[in-house]
Amino acid sequence: MKRILHFFLTLCFAVMTVVSGFQIYRIYREYQKGTQYYETLRNEADFNYPETTESTVHTLQQRLPDTAAWLRCEGTEIDYPVVQGDDNFYYLSHLPDGTECSSGTLFLDCRCSSDFSDQKLIIYGHNMKNGSMFGTLSRYRRQDYYEQHPELLLFTPNHTYVLEILAGFSTSADSELYQPPYTGLDMKDFIQQCRSLSDFTSRPSSESWSQILVLSTCSSQSEKARYVLIAGMRE
Numbered sequence: 001m002k003r004i005l006h007f008f009l010t011l012c013f014a015v016m017t018v019v020s021g022f023q024i025y026r027i028y029r030e031y032q033k034g035t036q037y038y039e040t041l042r043n044e045a046d047f048n049y050p051e052t053t054e055s056t057v058h059t060l061q062q063r064l065p066d067t068a069a070w071l072r073c074e075g076t077e078i079d080y081p082v083v084q085g086d087d088n089f090y091y092l093s094h095l096p097d098g099t100e101c102s103s104g105t106l107f108l109d110c111r112c113s114s115d116f117s118d119q120k121l122i123i124y125g126h127n128m129k130n131g132s133m134f135g136t137l138s139r140y141r142r143q144d145y146y147e148q149h150p151e152l153l154l155f156t157p158n159h160t161y162v163l164e165i166l167a168g169f170s171t172s173a174d175s176e177l178y179q180p181p182y183t184g185l186d187m188k189d190f191i192q193q194c195r196s197l198s199d200f201t202s203r204p205s206s207e208s209w210s211q212i213l214v215l216s217t218c219s220s221q222s223e224k225a226r227y228v229l230i231a232g233m234r235e
Helices: 002-045 054-063 137-141 143-148 187-197
Strands: 067-072 079-083 106-108 120-124 151-155 160-172 212-218 225-234
Touching: 002 054, 002 079, 054 067, 067 106, 137 143, 137 160, 137 212, 137 225, 160 187, 160 212, 187 212, 187 225
Parallel strands: 079 106, 120 212
Antiparallel strands: 067 079, 067 151, 106 120, 151 160, 160 225, 212 225
16 A cells, blocks of 8 residues: 555645656746847847937838837836727737737737827736746835936927936835826925835936826735836936
8 A cells, every 4th residue: 555655645746746757848938038028029129229210110010010119228128119009908918920829028008099199008918927027126125226227218209208217116016106197296295295105216307297107016015016216208
């Protein structure tokens, strides 16, 4: 009986090992799929700041119609197209060309204006364990990381924006931050509230902003937890 039990336990362990190995392999393949796709797209789109212009995004739209912008943070993994779909679910699991992939695509909230004219705009991205997509946002919990990366760049078909990071903090998925209105905001009060919650102390070039961009990703703290960056937009 002991020999049978030992054999059974050994067999179960072997099966679990094979299954776990297969799952790890699948995750690795998914990461590789996303990484290779975006590397190819960067090369083909030829996004080389400061040579990059609005026309580069316009050209990309001809190939990938849902493209809304391109987001870059120098010295980090953030260097991706931003799309906008009919809902806030499709691009959680699809690349810009429609290929299914767990890394998904950075996407503009479907309720926001596609031309980035709203006062408040929201871009979502996965918190990938390999640091891709928005996997680096939570690093802004450290003051030194903010000091190293205080700005991002957003290229749209009509404008190039410098995004000055004003605040970064944890919040809930059902926070009012994600809800309308997207225009008619008291921007000074809104920004003051965000900065009071921030994990770091920012040094913005202005105290008055007409537009802000929220970058949002999941947080490991809990299922409903999110980490957000609040950035002021200037051309």
